[in-house]
Amino acid sequence: MSKDEFDADAIAESMLAYLGLPDETGYRPGIIFHLTSARGIAAGLLALPMDDETEPAPVFKP
Numbered sequence: 814m815s816k817d818e819f820d821a822d823a824i825a826e827s828m829l830a831y832l833g834l835p836d837e838t839g840y841r842p843g844i845i846f847h848l849t850s851a852r853g854i855a856a857g858l859l860a861l862p863m864d865d866e867t868e869p870a871p872v873f874k875p
Contacts, residue, residue, distance in 0.1 A: 821848040 825844045829836050 819849075819852055821845045821852075824848055 822841075822845060825841065825848060826836070829844075
């Protein structure tokens with residue numbers, strides 16, 4: 814899978830097996846939903862322009 818491809822079902826299947834969790838079909842839609850939501854959040858954060866030297870602020874100031 815390239816970085817542009819996203820298959821939430823395949824990710825869920827592989828992670829359930831890796832973590833040794835039961836694959837209950839009733840939970841699969843929720844897992845897919847949360848993986849897709851997390852991808853959207855991460856895409857927004859990764860799209861922010863930042864230099865490699867950017868450091869987090871020591872104190873949050875809105």
